[in-house]
Amino acid sequence: MSRLKKMVMNDEPQLVAPGIYRLSSTIVNVYFIGLPAGPWVLVDTGMPFSAGQIRQAAESLYGLDARPEAILMTHGHFDHAGSVEELSRSWDVAVYAHPREFPYLSGRCEYPPQDPTVGGFGGQMSRVYTNKPYNVAERLQALPEDGSLPMLQDWKWVFTPGHTPGHVSFFRERDRVLIAGDAIITMDIHNPAGLMGGHTGLWGPPEYFTPDWRMALKSIDKLALLKPKTLLTGHGDPLSYRGLDLDLVQFADKYRPPLHGRYIPYAAEFAEDGSVLSVPPPVNDTLVTVLAGVGAGLVGLAAVYGAFKLNSNRKSRIEERYRLHRTTIDLPWNKRINRPAARSDRQYKPVTYSLMRKKRYDVEDR
Numbered sequence: 001m002s003r004l005k006k007m008v009m010n011d012e013p014q015l016v017a018p019g020i021y022r023l024s025s026t027i028v029n030v031y032f033i034g035l036p037a038g039p040w041v042l043v044d045t046g047m048p049f050s051a052g053q054i055r056q057a058a059e060s061l062y063g064l065d066a067r068p069e070a071i072l073m074t075h076g077h078f079d080h081a082g083s084v085e086e087l088s089r090s091w092d093v094a095v096y097a098h099p100r101e102f103p104y105l106s107g108r109c110e111y112p113p114q115d116p117t118v119g120g121f122g123g124q125m126s127r128v129y130t131n132k133p134y135n136v137a138e139r140l141q142a143l144p145e146d147g148s149l150p151m152l153q154d155w156k157w158v159f160t161p162g163h164t165p166g167h168v169s170f171f172r173e174r175d176r177v178l179i180a181g182d183a184i185i186t187m188d189i190h191n192p193a194g195l196m197g198g199h200t201g202l203w204g205p206p207e208y209f210t211p212d213w214r215m216a217l218k219s220i221d222k223l224a225l226l227k228p229k230t231l232l233t234g235h236g237d238p239l240s241y242r243g244l245d246l247d248l249v250q251f252a253d254k255y256r257p258p259l260h261g262r263y264i265p266y267a268a269e270f271a272e273d274g275s276v277l278s279v280p281p282p283v284n285d286t287l288v289t290v291l292a293g294v295g296a297g298l299v300g301l302a303a304v305y306g307a308f309k310l311n312s313n314r315k316s317r318i319e320e321r322y323r324l325h326r327t328t329i330d331l332p333w334n335k336r337i338n339r340p341a342a343r344s345d346r347q348y349k350p351v352t353y354s355l356m357r358k359k360r361y362d363v364e365d366r
């Protein structure tokens with residue numbers, strides 16, 4: 001199966017750690033936590049229109065009409081919360097998130113605008129993404145303040161803001177399994193080969209959607225210090241190998257935010273409840289500049305062509321007028337010189353006469 005086909009059509013949930021299944025839907029992952037016989041929870045809800053695929057995967061794992069104990073949200077971006085409204089309604093379950101993510105899961109506030117000016121393929125793609133909130137206000141529950149997860153005894157949640165104001169990760173200390181959401185990803189989401197699963201590695205959060213880099217870097221450090229043995233992320237394949245924890249520490253040390261963009265050097269500001277207070281003004285958008293340049297060039301060319309066309313029209317109008325003019329004028333004039341015989345040679349010099357004859361022929365030839 002080609003990578004592209006696999007990426008789009010991979011309907012089978014895959015066991016990625018004891019009691020944890022990953023469903024890769026388009027380019028984003030959702031996770032099922034729970035043994036096939038027992039209760040289970042869903043982490044994130046994929047893209048819009050993924051509800052059917054997720055329900056199907058749940059039934060293949062947990063049986064017909066399977067229903068989770070809860071839905072846990074790492075954050076509310078459209079590729080993670082896309083199906084949260086439909087799934088939480090059809091299952092009638094609570095949706096757990098950090099309170100600072102509530103504005104974006106209760107329809108109260110849009111995320112800060114995405115930033116295509118970070119550049120790259122991913123940046124350009126982000127132009128068509130949405131920063132609109134979803135609304136599951138009736139089912140929204142705050143994660144317990146002590147970091148525990150009531151429905152998952154041996155798990156805790158970790159506050160990892162930056163990518164969004166209320167972004168969280170989930171960690172199972174027993175075997176050091178980390179679900180990092182978009183705080184760290186294992187897919188090079190910024191280039192086409194990476195999006196098709198070209199290579200697996202460690203990357204920071206999707207750049208075009210990260211409005212606070214200082215916090216995002218702190219969160220990467222925080223996750224590296226957990227020294228996970230298995231890393232499961234919002235985008236990309238699972239990573240689990242001896243030395244992953246050291247690689248993560250090294251990655252946290254070396255990782256740098258993009259060089260330029262709307263949220264560099266100034267971050268978006270958020271209120272205490274997580275809603276947007278202010279965003280920095282947009283910066284020079286290369287694509288828009290290029291498009292504006294091309295547009296101005298085309299307008300210039302059109303103006304030159306128009307002037308040329310106008311001038312040539314004017315010229316042909318004058319020529320036409322001149323032609324008509326000459327015809328009407330020439331004829332009586334020519335008639336006059338048709339009667340030279342009566343005049344004396346002194347009045348009509350030969351050279352003038354031959355010129356006049358030539359003019360007469362011109363008229364007759366036409």
Ligand SMILES: [Zn+2]
Binds near residue numbers: 075182206209
């Ligand atoms: Zn995200």
